[in-house]
């Protein structure tokens with residue numbers, strides 16, 4: 608994690624552009640919860656967030672899913688402290704024994720290039736999942752096609768580096784309840 612002091616971290620937020628307010632995020636979250644409940648509420652899915660970015664989305668979404676489900680997580684990063692993606696660094700891969708025969712719902716904070724979600728969905732299907740749906744709170748609008756499209760999307764965000772609602776700026780500001788774009792990016 609980059610070492611930055613409190614003032615520098617505060618100034619990242621002070622100079623950023625607010626893209627979606629807390630109220631807009633909560634409205635999007637409620638809509639997603641209704642869509643997921645409509646589609647998966649009668650099955651018994653395994654919910655699989657992608658840590659660490661999915662922490663806020665997951666923590667807010669789960670209590671809105673009022674039907675039986677199981678919970679596990681994967682933990683992978685390909686951005687680290689950088690603003691562009693690189694190699695995958697795995698802390699916890701999908702667990703074979705939990706997945707075979709299950710309807711799986713993968714949760715992530717953002718679908719950017721789509722590489723993270725593509726790889727995890729491929730692994731989940733290769734482990735014998737019955738089905739695999741994907742939900743992302745933010746979908747970054749790119750000018751080219753992605754290798755995967757999410758089944759559930761909260762908000763479309765512009766092609767800038769965004770943070771808040773679980774998304775970090777080199778480790779900081781995951782704790783914001785709104786979504787911002789980094790100045791100059």
Ligand SMILES: O=P(O)(O)OC[C@H]1O[C@H](OP(=O)(O)OP(=O)(O)O)[C@H](O)[C@@H]1O
Pocket residue numbers: 657658659660661683684685686687692715716717718719720721722723724774775
């Ligand atoms: O669509 P992609 O281009 O693959 O990018 C999306 C991924 O990037 C972020 O994770 P990151 O690697 O920053 O790790 P983090 O979850 O710890 O923030 C985010 O949480 C997604 O998992």
Ligand SMILES: Nc1nc2[nH]cnc2c(=O)[nH]1
Pocket residue numbers: 686717719720767768769770771774775776
């Ligand atoms: N915080 C953050 N993480 C990302 N991972 C991929 N794209 C982004 C982004 O715009 N912001």
